[in-house]
Amino acid sequence: MTTVMLFGGQGSQRPGMLHRWAELPEVADHVAEASAVLGEDMWDLDSELSLRGTRAVQLSLLTLHSGINAALWNRGFRPDTGAGHSLGAWSAAVAAGVLEFSDALRLVDVRASRMAAAAPAGYGMSAVVGLSEAAVRSLVAATADEVWVSNLNTPLQCTVSGSDAALDRLRLAAADAGAQRVVRLDVAVPAHSPLMTPARAALEDAVADIRAGRPAFPLLANCSGRLLRDGAAVLSDLVASTDQPVQWSSGMAGVTERGVTNWVQCAPGQSLLGMLRGFDGQFRCWSVDSVGLDETVARWRVTEGR
Known part of the structure; x- marks a missing residue:
């Protein structure tokens, strides 16, 4: 048996998500540390x-993920692979x-702040469901405006990033x-598009x-969909993916071929588990949001024979 720990990206946020886990010591400790680091x-x-702002979303998600992961780690949970989307x-x-x-806090602060500054208003992202990557790329090319394919999530789900006007035109074209x-996503910036190059440059300096x-x-690379075992390579991928499409579909296909059986998504939400329906395989999936910490560890112990 093998277990992958999944971490969702911007768009998975929920109002009050830190407060929901406030009684968990590890989350409270991470919030306190983040408050001290960021002032x-x-x-x-x-x-x-x-959470209407990009910076608050990204810092809150990073803090919650890190607190919950620390709590799982303290309970003995050990995944075999890690994969985070964006x-x-x-x-x-x-x-x-x-x-x-x-x-990570300081770097994500730079990332989020510069992403927001690069496209302060009138931009965002939409998910196109039911069309192939090639079909979506054809629609983007025909739109001939500020819109780009940004996340390749499953064989039949891509996201596009761009201006509000371009996203509206592409929505109509995709329906036809x-x-x-x-679906218009709860993301206030055109992430993983050329408009984010200034944010990438700032991160390279940081x-x-x-x-x-x-x-x-091992960690899944966003830019290539490959598993990385070198820290410097992981850091390079984190920076590069700022303005590059997320190759989630090819990454998930490669991971499933390794015989992964357990897929666990860290709170909040379970959107990444939903994407697994686009891939062939036998999966045991659950989210920490749905079952809690102790049940997550218990299920992992049973399926891994620990």
């Missing part, structure tokens, strides 16, 4: 109003020991082309003095 009260960042890849890097939580649905640790388990 502000992190408990204020998970309000519905605050911002979630930073959480996965902390979970595997590639980055110290404090370093036979898409099952086009990581210059960061020393990456050796991963405790």
